[in-house]
Amino acid sequence: MDALTGKSIPDAKVVIWDVYAYKRTVIETDAEGKYSFNVAPGNAYILYIYSDNEETEGFDYVPKKSYTFTVRTGETVNLTCYLVPGASVLLTGRIYDVRSRPARMYFVEVIDPLTGNPPMQNLRPDNFSLISSWGDSPDVKRMGLSRELVVIPAGVTVDLKVWTKSLTIRRPLRPVDIEFLVDNKGSHYHLSQGEVVEADLSWYSLRETIKIVRAYWDETWENLGSMESMGFYLGDLKGVMRSVRREIEAAEELWTQGKFLEAFNTLIEPYWVITVKVVYETSRMWMIAESSAVFMPLFPAFFAITMGFFLFEDTKKKILSSCIFYMASFALLYYVYPGFQVVEKSRLLLISSSVFISVLFTVFGLPRMIKEPDVPSAYPLRAVLSVVFSMSKRNIKRRLSRGILTITSLAILVLAFTAFTSFGKALGILTEPVTGFHPPSSGILIKNLPLPWEEGIEEPYIRIVPEEVDAYREHPNVVLVSPLVWASAPEPDQPIGSLRIRDQEFEVFGILGIDPSLEVKVTDISQTLISGNISDLESPGGVLISQEAADHLGVEVGDILPFYLRSLGLYKNLTVVGVIDSASLSRVIDINGESILPFRKVTREGQVTYARVEASRVIILNWTALLEKGQPLADMSAISRLAIQLSDQGYVKEFVRGIVFSREYTVWVSANGQVRKFYLGEAVEMGGLAIVVPLLIVLLNVGLVMLSVVNERTREIFILTCVGFNPTHIASLFLAESIVMGLVGGGIGYLLGLSTYRLMSLFSIDIVVRQKLEWYWSVIGVLLSVGAAVLSAVRPATRASMKVTPSIVKKVKLSEKEKAKREEEIWRIYQSQRITMPVKIKDREMVFFSSFFSTRMREMARGIYEKVRDYGESEVKTPEGDLIKRFNFKYVILGEPGEIAIINELTATKKSGSEYYFLTLESKPEKPGIPGTYLDRTIRVLRDLLAEWEREREKILGET
Structure with missing residues (x-):
């Protein structure tokens, strides 16, 4: 009856669902809206009632569902149903979500926009409730209606909530809840009775996906800001994030234009960059900073000692100035080096204090406690090093302006090296050519292989879910999708089953599943046939067997061959549709040059590993037979690869990037007889090589300074000779000056380099360089400064030594006796x-x-x-x-x-x-x-x- 008018509804559909028998019976009401039927006593039943006037486009009433009832023998049950006027929403399109794999089913709930709950429309009390759950809900399947149909109450404002579950794209696989509103693009649904409208799931799911990606972007950008406040320099990642933001906006523009697939493909890479690349690199930076913070206090300690020795002669002043320089440089590092912000404050204080006290004791205390034995001998170079370095620092301070100029040049060099060069690894798509074979066809090969950083995966491949085959086939540019299915026993060294006939048995260790009409366009598998036709695999129960199996069992094409699964008994009676040459099958290669034969577990030297199945022990079935739900082979089978061909070859690059980023698969592309491999990995990045120019300038500058020093100090060189300095000592004096300036300039330059990162963050100067967080860059920076200074001083030092060395002596080689x-x-x-x-x-x-x-x-x-x-x-x-x-x-x-x-x-x-x-x-x-x-x-x-x-x-x- 009509819930509004109370009039009877003729020709309404009544669905009787037998709960125990899982069976549906459909009847109609008579002209007076009445119905009757007989049931089996003791069974449980549910009634579904709906009415659809053929003269209107949509459903006229919202279906209702009764409570579960049981009828006893001789009992009559009267159930009166009041149907609420309804209208129809037809769902079109598909659900897009960048976080997960394609979902097999979805559910739709009719909700009140204000409360989020199903609308209350039981206008008259009865024993029925409105159907508010649609899509792939059990009620829809029991009524036999399409999952694209949603019936809503007429004259009532409602929205549709679509939800489903799927699995994450990346491993480890986790469930993902997908939920979005279908709200008539913000206007909600308020339809008249019998009216029908369409709702494109692509539009609404993409709207939600774009919203989710934007939320990820906002959260990641906020995290980058938090890391910058701690001293991390993220200029390169912020540049990447800005590029990602532009791509998100481009995807949104495509979405508004109705180009849903293009919009979704545009979102794939930004989502990967936000959730994988940025997270991976920031996590690595955090880890490096945290681990390097333990060693980093050594740098300010040695820098402070160096400055103390450079500026003062008195031991007490050296110790006092070292303490002051250490506190100052450590305070600066605490502000500019993020590792000190990451480590727990008490732990950092303990480490820094221990390091400085240890260095201070080593430099000032240990020499007083340990005195080397006095051994009279000729004074070697190492015996006069302390004297040479002491004289060197005095010479630098005597000519202070020249020394400051040189130290400044070296400091700028180290600053440029620290702040404006980049060395590190970046996560992205890597590509490499695959040679040594001729591919059997052109196209794209997809495999789900373990990534280099994944642990605990021993299998040579990871299964591809069957839903992806349908997803790729729905792609407008895809003209061919050929799956290859492998099956083998889960136990090592065991057959998956056996072929038996007339007391003869032939063990099978692997099964190959193919699409016969498509696989012949990808590989040369059809050329392995000795007899029969590969297209006959389309028939149910068709099988290709090896010549060895046919000879052993005495069968030929057309014979029926029982196939028994190990420990499970008879699987199916198969019909031999072809005999193959096992030698030819073992030579068949895929687009990537690898064999198409399946793997099986074997035991070698006590270890379980994987090896190819011998071609003679392989049978070939239709791939759908291996993955048939409810069959025992489905648990032992997996799609090992997909071969795809596109209609537009200009779309290959974009298609491949989408697969690698969205699925993290390994992809091979064959074109014009050449094959290239695309996969995710880490590549070494180097930037800022233009530092060679300032390096040369510093070398020339320091060299000119040292040459002028040598020329000015000719008289001093002869005086040093008179007091016992030999040519080596004199050369060492000038080299020591360059080393002292290199140590001071290197330390100052490294501190300024780290400070530059902080300044660039404060003024939002984003350049594509990676912050040098590792502790050893401080050592490298100082060594670079010392190396540049020494290299530029070698020639002047040689000239200084030659001023007091007769040239004839240098040309005479003395014997050991002499x-x-x-x-x-x-x-x-x-x-x-x-x-x-x-x-x-x-x-x-x-x-x-x-x-x-x-x-x-x-x-x-x-x-x-x-x-x-x-x-x-x-x-x-x-x-x-x-x-x-x-x-x-x-x-x-x-x-x-x-x-x-x-x-x-x-x-x-x-x-x-x-x-x-x-x-x-x-x-x-x-x-x-x-x-x-x-x-x-x-x-x-x-x-x-x-x-x-x-x-x-x-x-x-x-x-x-």
């Missing part, structure tokens, strides 16, 4: 030398040591060219309780002038309360002015003797 002779003439000893020996002896071991030492001295007294004379021992105890034992001897060496004697006293001292004797050696020439090499020889002999004691000590004590 060098030794010259060294003896130059290096002479006139006074005693005191040396600390690297040995200590326990109190209880001194008796044994004295015996050992005296024995060796007596043995050496019998030498010919080298001997010991006048050996003696003495022992005294001081008033403080110290024990002093002396071993006196004269070491005589037979040389060219005759016998040369070195008078030696080895003193073993044990302080009061100590358990050890410490050894010192005092040596002096018997006659002043002997060559220093003889003293060297004496010390080496004594050190060898002490080393022998250390080796034999345990043995000597054990024997005793």
Whole structure:
């Protein structure tokens, strides 16, 4: 009956749904609007009633649904239904959502725009409720209506809420809730009875998708702003985000023009950039900053020490200035370096304090505690380094303006290197040629392969969902979509099934599923047939088997062949429609040059891995048979690839980019006999190579400065020669000046470079460079400065050394004997030398040591060219309780002038309360002015003797 007028409704449809039997029965009401039917006693039923006047375009009444009822034997149930006038909304188009894969079904709810709940339209009480859920809802399927139809109450303002669930595009797969309103483009629906309108799901879903992408963009832009406030420089990412914003606006423009597919394809890359690229790179920057913050305090510590040594001579002033410079540089870094903002404040304070105290102790405290033993010898370069560097810094400060100019040049170089060069990895589409074969056809090959950064995926491929086949086939530019399905046993080393006939069995390890009419246009699989026709695979139950299987089973084309699945029994009786040559099948390649044979699990060396199935153990079925729902093979089968051909070859690039970004698939494109591979990955990016120009300018500038310094200090160079500096020392002096300026300029330049990032962020200067967050860039920056300074000073230093070096000497190559002779003439000893020996002896071991030492001295007294004379021992105890034992001897060496004697006293001292004797050696020439090499020889002999004691000590004590 009509809920408004109370009049009966003739010819209304009554659907009786048997809940237990899952069966539908349809009857109609009579002229008086009455209906009757017989039911099975005890069964549960639901009634659906609706009316659609053929004279009107749409439904005239909103369908209603009864409660579930059961009729007992002999019982009569009366159900009166009042139908509410209705109108129809026909849904067209498809649902677009960049976050998920194509959805298989969707649901539509009729809602009140004000409350968001179903409208209350039960005008008269009855045992029925309005159908407010449409689309793929169970009620629609039970009534047998189209899912594109939505019936709404007439004369009532309503909206439609469409919702569905799907899976994310990227792994790991997660469910995605898709929900959007169909609201008559903001005007809501208020239709008269029987009226029908259309609603394009493409328009409304894209409106919601654009809104979602904009929300992602806004959120990401806000996150970038938060990171910038912490010191991160994101100029390149902000440039990318602005480009993405323009693409979103372009997609919105296409949407308003009704170009829905183009708009959706335009949104794919922006969504990937926002949710993957930007998130990936900002997360990596955060991680790098957090990890580098632990090591970063080392830079301000060494920079502060360098500045303290450079500016002051007094140790106290050095320490005080180092502390001041450390606090200042650390405070600056805290503001400009984001790593210090990321790390927990208490942890940062502990690390920074520990680092500075350790460096301060190493530089100022450790040298006072550890004194190297005095070993008389010729003064090598390392022995005068401290003197050279001390003189170098004084020379720089004496000519302060010139030094400041050079340091400024080096600082600007490091600043430019730090702030305006870019080295790093960027996430994007990579492409590379694939060679070594001739592709069987032109087209696009799609595979779902594990990405380089994905972990825990052992399979050589990941399945493609069947819904994507339909989605690609609906694409207006796609003319061919050929899926390739692989099936194999889930257990390693096991067949998936077997073919059996007349007590004969042939094990099958893999199944290949193809679309026979399309696959022949992609690969050369049709050329593998020995007999039969590949097109017959279109028939139900058709199968292609290998020649080996046919010979073993004794079957031919047309025979019926039972196929048994392992552990499941008979799967289906198959009809042999063709026999293939397994050798030819193993040579069939895909567009990417790989075999089309399926993989199976095998065990090798105790490890489960994947290997291709032998062609003779493969059968070929229609791909739809493998993926048929409810069949056991569906769980063991997967689409391994899709081969696609387009009508417009100019659209290939855009199509491929959309696939790679939206699905993260690997794609091969074959055209004109060449194949290229497209996939997501990381590529190394380098920018700012124009820094070579300022580098050359700095080199020339510092070089000119050093040349002028050399020319101005000619008189000073000769004075240095007179006080004992050799040409190497003089060259080192000028190189040391350049090193000092490089250290100071490099440290200042790196701090200014990091500050430049902060300044560019404050003034919104966005350039395409990546911030150098790693701690080692501070080392590289200082080394660059030092390297540039030293490189430019090499030539001036050489000229300085040549001013005091006769050119004839430089051209003469001396023999080792001549060098030794010259060294003896130059290096002479006139006074005693005191040396600390690297040995200590326990109190209880001194008796044994004295015996050992005296024995060796007596043995050496019998030498010919080298001997010991006048050996003696003495022992005294001081008033403080110290024990002093002396071993006196004269070491005589037979040389060219005759016998040369070195008078030696080895003193073993044990302080009061100590358990050890410490050894010192005092040596002096018997006659002043002997060559220093003889003293060297004496010390080496004594050190060898002490080393022998250390080796034999345990043995000597054990024997005793």
